[in-house]
Amino acid sequence: MVNPSRWEARKEQILKAAERIFARKGFPEATISDVAKEAGVSDATIYEYFSSKEELLFSIPGETTRKGKEMLEFHLNYVRGAANKLRSIIYHYLWFYQNHPDYASVAMLILKQNRKFLETEAYQVVREGSRIILRVVEEGIASGEFRQDVNPYLVRSVILGTIEHMVIRWLLHGSPKDLLWAVDPLTDLVIQGIRKASPPPGWNLRISLEPDVCPGGDATDASALAVESNPQHRSSSGEGS
Amino acid sequence: MVNPSRWEARKEQILKAAERIFARKGFPEATISDVAKEAGVSDATIYEYFSSKEELLFSIPGETTRKGKEMLEFHLNYVRGAANKLRSIIYHYLWFYQNHPDYASVAMLILKQNRKFLETEAYQVVREGSRIILRVVEEGIASGEFRQDVNPYLVRSVILGTIEHMVIRWLLHGSPKDLLWAVDPLTDLVIQGIRKASPPPGWNLRISLEPDVCPGGDATDASALAVESNPQHRSSSGEGS
Amino acid sequence: MVNPSRWEARKEQILKAAERIFARKGFPEATISDVAKEAGVSDATIYEYFSSKEELLFSIPGETTRKGKEMLEFHLNYVRGAANKLRSIIYHYLWFYQNHPDYASVAMLILKQNRKFLETEAYQVVREGSRIILRVVEEGIASGEFRQDVNPYLVRSVILGTIEHMVIRWLLHGSPKDLLWAVDPLTDLVIQGIRKASPPPGWNLRISLEPDVCPGGDATDASALAVESNPQHRSSSGEGS
Amino acid sequence: MVNPSRWEARKEQILKAAERIFARKGFPEATISDVAKEAGVSDATIYEYFSSKEELLFSIPGETTRKGKEMLEFHLNYVRGAANKLRSIIYHYLWFYQNHPDYASVAMLILKQNRKFLETEAYQVVREGSRIILRVVEEGIASGEFRQDVNPYLVRSVILGTIEHMVIRWLLHGSPKDLLWAVDPLTDLVIQGIRKASPPPGWNLRISLEPDVCPGGDATDASALAVESNPQHRSSSGEGS
DNA sequence: CATGAATGAGTGTTCATTCAT
């Protein structure tokens, strides 16, 4: 390995080819020859970089996951409040999968159900990533944003489970076209489901105004505010089956 | 097929063997020989009942799913109210997977990500099953239990996604031991997330005021309307990174 | 295996083909395809009968060796006297190799130097075969035909080593054409080398010459030579197992 | 080849590495990489010195054999008498293999049965070495030490065959620990087997002729002693199976 | 009906060898 950067580049080239091929054909159906052809190298060359077909598969997450986790943590620093952070997390995952469909395929359709992958180092990074959700939920409980009795593990399962379910549908059925439509509805459902059910400050005020506003008035403004703290909007591009 | 009942029994015997083997070893790793041995028949005999290894796999859900769906629908008749029905559904799925781990393995780890399975007749039954959730949610919206703006497809994704996420964790990690602990927390989270915002303590007070404030007005309707008149459509292209 | 005799026949057919191919091309150069073609079956069929290329190789001696050993023991019953028996043994080996050149090739050029073969059950039969020589030599010592100081293990090494050396030369160089020419010379050399030195007819004549030779004081030299030509010193580190 | 001596040193270094590796793993199992690693050079470098893996193998005997042959011939000049020379030869081979086990492995287990090696120049040196035996036997016949009817080729086969048989046993089984124990027994067996059948010393003596024949001579006693002092104890702990 | 026996088709993997640098 005289030239490490060249070596890394080649490795990346092979990994990208593998990601594409595995995403397209599935792992058992894809052959090393397919990957080699896609990468523009020989079969044997692949074995210079990866010791087996399976190791090649397990190497795909590697950097991607690490960078993703770092990026997410970086963004979260910009955001205040557990609820807002949950939205960032949901956005992050959906945006990422949307923009890396091949990676999504490999992760959701191949790796997720692979028992051996669980013993992989790469999987540890995935776990760490998913621990962020736990942390944020706990933070929200501590700050009083969320109820004391909320189970962070359940929340994580709800968030990741829903995302994964939608990503898989998107991959297999192609619907919805745009995964990001779900960011707000999902965020809202979850937040609503776990937040401290005391009315947010300001509610009472507005409500007390209503009598004045209602009759013939424009409720829009008032509820607009309410809506902002309480949005359950259904996108016109709903998740049709 | 000299003796139809005997034939069916044999078929079931092979299917059960396949379920066990596929669950244990995964589909590509499992061989027809494995299944044949487990079923106590010869390799060739399997081909008397199923035309290919893949057809054998796709035949596993068949009855199970149909019966499951029927049972679920039967139970739902006992239950009044969309929220209660959602709980029944969640209970049903978790209970079923908990008590049929091999089937859970095949369904969650093998079939769910199989593109070809989507074109299968058996898959149609699965879809029908999942449509029950849509129906119940719509029922809840119509009855006023759930908010008007709730997206039934999202709710379905949340419920099925969470369940599947938990089942997969259970299959791969063995935790939690008892899936059913999640029934109520999950139900509550979802219901809370979608139900018409019944007032937290203190609300009723204000509500009681409304008639005075909005004479002749229907508070419920009003707020429902307010919400409905406040659609916040999100442009799908508005969420740039 | 419904029909064992058919199964055995097939197995034998493959073994014979393997013997021919391995003899002709050597083990590493021979491919399973070669063997399959020679046997008139498919590659896969070979694996129905033998679990690996190596097991196929190690199965070649099997019957042959067992039958050979039995035949040899049968013949030995016809022969009286250890010396005569040794001749029978030498004849047996040379005759056998001469008439089974492919087997000779496999045994001498492939198996003999294979460390793994030593752990094989088939090899045990070979060992038992070679023990016959030990037995006969011991018998000859006990009966007084051979000297007391003869080391049976050395004799065995001489007999088998010479035979193998000649067979290998015969296989590789093609000379001599007829291995059997060596039966009597080798037998005589060995017998002469180990027998109790009873004088052959005519000896005494030559002995009468000695007096003439002695004067002049060469007797010492002569006996020195005699001594040197007859040392049976036991090294403290004998060829113990 | 800028620096010839450096070049030769490198070549020797590679050859020694190859000898070790081939001896340890066998030829087909050993890889060029193994040899390169052992030699501390790169794979490609080996091809600077040897054109192929096989040429590398065939180059191993080269010097060793030539030097061995020279040494043997040198020693033989010190020895008088064909019988004594045969002992020297036997000693030489056994001593050499004993002290060069890796070379012994390569020669006995790999090269000896290689058809292509026979066409090699290196093999010619081996042949020349083995011709020494022929020469000595012929010399012994001519001098009257050995019988007229002795076949030198047979004797060579006996000597080399026995040695090789024992060396192979030693390599594969590890017994006997010390090959050299066999030098004298083997020499004696062979000499006894081919020498002119002069009565063993002491025979005629006892026949009572001698006193008259060698008056005042000590020859009688001496040779008698020689004979009597030649007890042929057979170790009870011979070459265990 | 059931199956023992046979196989065609396919693939991951290895390694001796080459060559630009």
Add this chain to the structure above:
DNA sequence: TATGAATGAACACTCATTCAT
């Protein structure tokens, strides 16, 4: 001279599938 990098060419082995009995 030395080698890192690349690869062409093979090959053992597997397994879903077929079919005569």
